[in-house]
Amino acid sequence: MSRGDLLSILAQQDEIANTTKDVCGIVLGREMNIPTVLQTDFIGYIKSAIETCEKALKAINELDELLETGFSGQEVKFVKKLIRELDAQEQKVDKKERKLRHRLFKIEADIPPVNVMFLYSTIDNIGAIADTAERVGNRLELLLAK
Numbered sequence: 223m224s225r226g227d228l229l230s231i232l233a234q235q236d237e238i239a240n241t242t243k244d245v246c247g248i249v250l251g252r253e254m255n256i257p258t259v260l261q262t263d264f265i266g267y268i269k270s271a272i273e274t275c276e277k278a279l280k281a282i283n284e285l286d287e288l289l290e291t292g293f294s295g296q297e298v299k300f301v302k303k304l305i306r307e308l309d310a311q312e313q314k315v316d317k318k319e320r321k322l323r324h325r326l327f328k329i330e331a332d333i334p335p336v337n338v339m340f341l342y343s344t345i346d347n348i349g350a351i352a353d354t355a356e357r358v359g360n361r362l363e364l365l366l367a368k
Contacts (some may be wrong), residue, residue, distance in 0.1 A: 225340040227365055231282065234358045237349055238275060245347045257333060259283060260325055260341075267318040267345070271352040274315055277308040278355035281362055288366075297364055308359040319345060 253352070256264045281304040282299065291297045322345055330338045 231358060231361045234354055234361060237354045241315050241347055241351050245344055248340060248344060253342060256330060259329060260322065263322045263325060268348060269324050270315045270318050271348050274308065274311045274352040274355045277304065278358040280304055281308060281359055293366060301366065305359040305363050308356060312352050312356040315349060319349045
């Protein structure tokens with residue numbers, strides 16, 4: 223495994239942490255309130271994004287096993303399965319994001335415009351976290367291909 227490949231994976235993981243910190247900073251700093259009609263979908267969306275990150279972590283935690291097996295055998299099949307699950311989970315996040323954005327669009331006239339913009343931004347950033355988790359899996363898949 224090249225140093226560059228490892229650094230690329232670490233950079234993606236760092237991006238997840240940085241974006242999460244940014245989202246938390248905005249939500250807490252602005253003392254954001256999620257409109258009641260969106261709360262259930264919003265919580266489901268967040269949980270789904272978290273699950274995506276957990277799946278990426280699970281795949282990365284198999285790196286040591288991959289190194290021990292020389293990137294061959296059953297371990298490769300297991301990691302490829304984890305990566306497929308990660309991709310499928312990220313697709314679920316995308317679907318929930320579209321639904322949440324659509325529901326926000328329907329009520330945005332009832333919310334102060336600045337709040338609407340920050341809600342859209344928060345939704346985008348949570349989606350970006352899941353996208354980055356998927357990229358961790360993609361980088362790991364590239365390592366398997368080498």
